[in-house]
Amino acid sequence: MSVAFGGASRPVDACACADLARAQHWGCRFARKHLHVATIALVVTLGIVLRVWGVLVDRSLWSDESALIRNILTRSFAGLLLPLEDDQSAPLAWLWAQKVLSGLIPDFEFALRLLPLASGVVALIVFAWFCVRFLRRTDALFAITALALLPTYLLYAGEVKQYMTDLLFSAILTLFTFQALEGKQWRWHQALALAFTGVIAILFSNPAVFVLGGVGSALFLHSLNERRHRDAIVIAGIALLWLAVFAALYVLVYGRQPDAVAAMRGYWQHLFAPVPPLNVKDVFWYYKALLAPAESALYYGRIYQPGQVAGSALACLVFLLGACSLARRQPLQAVALLLPLVLALLASALKAYPFGSRFLMFAAPQILVCIAVGVSQLLRMPDLPRPVTAAVPILLLAMPLGVTALEYARADGKPFETADNHSAMQTLAANYRPGDTIYVYSECLPDFRLQRERYGLADAKVLAGHHAPDALAYFYYDIERMRQHRRVWLLYCTHMKRDNNQVYLNSMELLLKSYGTQKHVSGDLKRNWSVTLYEFDAEKTSPNPVMFAKPDYSYAPSHPILNLRNDEN
Structure with missing residues (x-):
């Protein structure tokens, strides 16, 4: 081989050409990697800015917030152990944390929005770290964009409700589980960290018990599969500790609130599974329950989004595709991601937990991961036209991202405010x-x-x-x-x-x-x-x-x- 320089030519070593090609290849990979990291950093930063903006504009409270805040401000710490007025409910530790914040900062509206804001910001960072660590680049970008910029998560990051705290502990426990499933052997500090995190999660988040069910099951099965019986015994002991804490909390606090439970069952009766299904309406409930996870992750909010029904159906198909792909390739990870939803559905059948709406926000990390994997599977299907598969992630995110843009472009500058x-x-x-x-x-x-x-x-x-x-x-x-x-x-x-x-x-x-x-x-x-x-x-x-x-x-x-x-x- 020869290369001409200024009209002359001289032979070039083949090894030098190979080295040049290899350098160009690694240079392109390095550039793509850094572009990917920079894009994710930009999306996460934008998500944090929008969350902080939503709190600083001081939008008016809405009915549920006001009713819950009134309980927090007018009751003592001991009084928060009793059933709340207006049939409000929230985890005990969350109520106590809000009580402390309201006493430290004179502006109670701002003070009580700090915990949801901090939970939303930290949850976004933890989830982004999880996605970068365990997902393909396109999957990670899709999932992070959804959690960072979709209206549901921006809305509740500035609202005095516990749903962002639910999401935070779900993201932390999911990250911990995937890291543990990669490890070769458990160490005592890992066991203590898992036990402590689980106890705190139960105190701050009611649906955390579902997430812990998935976490404990996945880690227990992993230990048995690796023939590490000592680790399996440790995990079983940790699970018993979690059950004991949850049982004590139920007996001492939540179990003494029959009126609140009855009110919850009455108001949210459409979100409880009919067992057994006796008519067409009951069967249709399970069809809606099939759509509920994807709909709650992408489209739920107090703002109706045109095309939401069609979008939810498409998102459900992609979610199921991703769930099946994970179950086939990484069954233990699939247990950690999907078992919390199964447990929530069983609780719904027992009239203990509504299945749908904002009550599934705790499972947003798990659902978004499955949807992202499903999108990736579609993009790699050779039998489908490339333009069709490439349009799927755009169709899933375009409408909710448009709602976000419209809300933050409002003339009054107060996104998601329903009444001034x-x-x-x-x-x-x-x-x-x-x-x-x-x-x-x-x-x-x-x-x-x-x-x-x-x-x-x-x-x-x-x-x-x-x-x-x-x-x-x-x-x-x-x-x-x-x-x-x-x-x-x-x-x-x-x-x-x-x-x-x-x-x-x-x-x-x-x-x-x-x-x-x-x-x-x-x-x-x-x-x-x-x-x-x-x-x-x-x-x-x-x-x-x-x-x-x-x-x-x-x-x-x-x-x-x-x-x-x-x-x-």
């Missing part, structure tokens, strides 16, 4: 006069009860509104209740679909104007809030005494937080 309760309360406090009465629409009640003292409304006369969609007759009765007072402020905030807002307010306005005069109106229905002042003429009689009379049936709202209190009448 802060503006409503500020407007009411600025215009309220001593002696006025405040009619609080039902969905505002939890936040109003929490915030009224903060805004100087602790001594105000309050009329708690009935939830109109649950009892239309009580809607008319509320008009009659308001008419008995001279000056009444109508405080309206809602998490309903925005199309319903104007209908409700127009109906209320039409009826109230027959009694009195509308004096002051403030609000923004696009942000789901309104504050209106009415002055009533006591001499005007009811146009229809029968319609506006108190209904002869009891008020039973669809959610316990909408119940009225004795001092709100």
Whole structure:
């Protein structure tokens, strides 16, 4: 072989050409590896920034948050052992940690969002480390992008709920398990670390017991397969410790809350498995349960996403493909990833744990890994057209990523805020006069009860509104209740679909104007809030005494937080 230089040519050693080709090959691999690492670092950084942004913008609380926060702020540590008001529930250690934070930082909303934020950030970092360590590059990038940027995880990283802590411990335990399955022999410090992490997980996360079931089973089977019977005995002992801690917690705390359990079973009855399935509806439940893991991992949120049904079906197929691939190639890893979902489904059949919605967020690491592996399997199928397989990950992520982009591009700068309760309360406090009465629409009640003292409304006369969609007759009765007072402020905030807002307010306005005069109106229905002042003429009689009379049936709202209190009448 010869190479020309400036018109002349000279022979080149074949070994030198081989060395050059080898150097180029390794240089390309080195460049691709560093590009992959840089891309993942960028995605993780963006995910952290978006999570921090979601907390710093100080979006308004929504009903469930307010109800739970009120329990945390008004109770002692011992009081948090008792059933919570408004049928709220959360792990004991999580409640105590939030109680400590609320005492350290004066702004309780910011303080109580720190734990979910920290859990979300650390969970993302741990999961990214897991994916880089154990998955192929394309699989890792898909899974990390989903956890970092999808709206579900961004939403709950800034919400005063325990779901991010569930996800954090699930990610930590999954990482620990995969590392242990690679090891040749257990050491005492590994056993102690596993035992301690499992105990802490049980205290901070109710569904952690499902994850630990998968962890313990996988490690126990691995020890037997490797004929390390001593390690198997150690793992069995650790599992017994976990069961003892969970049993003690159940007997001392959770088992003493029958009313909360009954309320949970009533409100979430559609997420409990019908056993045995007796009709077509029951059989269809299991079809929806098949879709539930993939749907909860990619599409769940309080924001409906167009095409969600079709996307969930596609995600389910990819999830099943990935699960089967893992079960065939790495059966013990598949046990660690899939057994928690099986245990959660069994708990659902026992009416002990809802299967679906945000209750499956604890299994997001396991589900996303299976979906990522399924995507990888599709991309390597030679019989399918390359454009078709390449479109699958785009189709799975495009819609939820679009929702994320729209939420963070909102004009008010508050992603995922469903109702601007802060503006409503500020407007009411600025215009309220001593002696006025405040009619609080039902969905505002939890936040109003929490915030009224903060805004100087602790001594105000309050009329708690009935939830109109649950009892239309009580809607008319509320008009009659308001008419008995001279000056009444109508405080309206809602998490309903925005199309319903104007209908409700127009109906209320039409009826109230027959009694009195509308004096002051403030609000923004696009942000789901309104504050209106009415002055009533006591001499005007009811146009229809029968319609506006108190209904002869009891008020039973669809959610316990909408119940009225004795001092709100």
